[in-house]
Amino acid sequence: MTISVATWWSLLCAVAVFNISAWLLSSAALYRRQAQLPAEAFALRRWQLLLSAGYVFGCAFRSALPVFDVPRLVMLDSWLSSVVVGRSVATFAELCFVAQWALMLREISHSTGSQVGRKAAVLIVPMIAVAETFSWYSVLTTSNIGHVVEESLWGLCAALLVASLIAIWPRLSPRQRPLLAAWCACGVVYVLFMFMVDVPMYWGRWLADEAAGRNYLSLQQGLMDVSGRWTVSHRLQDWQSEMTWMTAYFSVAVWLSIALMHAPVPAPLTTAAAEPRR
Template identity: 45%
Template sequence: MPLLWRTKSNPLALWWALLTLASIANIAVWFFLYRELHSQALGGSSGIELMLLLCAAYVFGCAFRSVLPRADVQRICLFDHWLSSVFVGRSVATVAEVCFVAQWAIILGQLGRLTGADTTLNIAWVIVPLIVIAECCSWYAVLTTNYLYNAIENSIWAVAFLIVGVALCRLLPEFHGLVRWVLVAAIAGIVLYLAFLVTVDVPMYLARWKDGLADGSKLLGLLEGLRDVRTRWVVTHDITHWKGEIAWMSLYFTGAVWASLALCACYSLDDYLPRYRTEAAAVSWTAPSLPHAVSSDMLLGAFSR
């Protein structure tokens, strides 16, 4: 494999090296979390085990796409290998992205049940189906090379995380101290993400779609596109071909992965959340209590039987 492009004079090589280093660091953090939290999973907290699994799918999936980056509709990549095919990359991305939003759904469900916030619980149920629809739009865009469906896909992501932000805002009055600050930080991150989607990402895909209409670019049929994504990839080390991808890929493979890791860590703190409930919220809503004679061990025993 030619190595000439991987020189200090090529900014694309530096970008790829930074993505690769970030991926290695992210994987190391995941293994650290696994070591620290797996004991809780062994203790019977299957929720943590599921969160670790979902986080692994996203962290390792993004690492794979960082080491072998590709732009799906353009069919361009950095390395001439069958793993660089769009079919492989899009398949990995689909699994990883559904797992990522499933993490958000689990966290919202955890906080919604603790606080009795119906708004948060309802949003937890909605966001995964929304992203499944977005993934279908993404696949249609990739197969047909129709950028309009990339714009629709990212618009659905914007709607999904807009309502996630609403769910987190609903939780703000329920907590104080560190938990409230974590919620504020998450909301701020979502605001920045939405701003990027609305001002950069979606307009970029709409502009590409309009350019394609203007120059009469031929769209592919679904079967033709399926064959194309499996067999055609164009290796290019020209920075001009990647300029439109570098911004979103850099944010996606760093900030979004850090969010996934943070969700996994936050979920493990379930036992600490009640102490950060605001006094008014704790008084206004309490979980239904069992008779004093019934212990949690007895309840678990009944279910096990």
């Protein structure tokens, strides 16, 4: 194993341990705050806690056992490293993560009376479910065109979330707007990355495969392939294209997931305006 790959893999594993520790501490902190929260708000944050667990532990698993899906590359020679296991864990974790954002948007929209936010909260989970279907299509057939659609849907979902938060902005208490602004900023950066880097990367890979006359697998052939074939590789050139997104995904995205369980209870502008000045 090259030093650079070993260092990167060790970093992923260390971040995974940190993330699990942070989730456990956050869980304890949430229950200590239970008496300070309205019953409905605590119930929603308990759902956030459970959904975050699915994402945190799913990403920790994928950090310890990285998989490069289409070429079937893995770090460890084990069936746990197989693409079918890794992609199944990823699907569950990603649906948990987007469900967290849907719950957050639903709570803010309900508090502020935003119809735009309510509709977006209903749409984003089905959108990502469709994206996961296209992801499986690409993983099974080895055709990157499915990843183009998948990543485009993720980008559109994030854009819809940002647009909804912007629409909610005038209705929210001024003291909570900085948090909303931070979420929007993260969302804009993510959308730009998806449509300027990620989607073009997969589009370029698909065009290269088409130009080379690549023969794709059928869905049945692909299912057999992902279940029983994996290639152990520790070469930098094999993993270099995956390092940036995996590192950010298994760190920053996980921290956002953990933070969502501690999001403040939304305070509408009308409520804030009615409070006496201090």
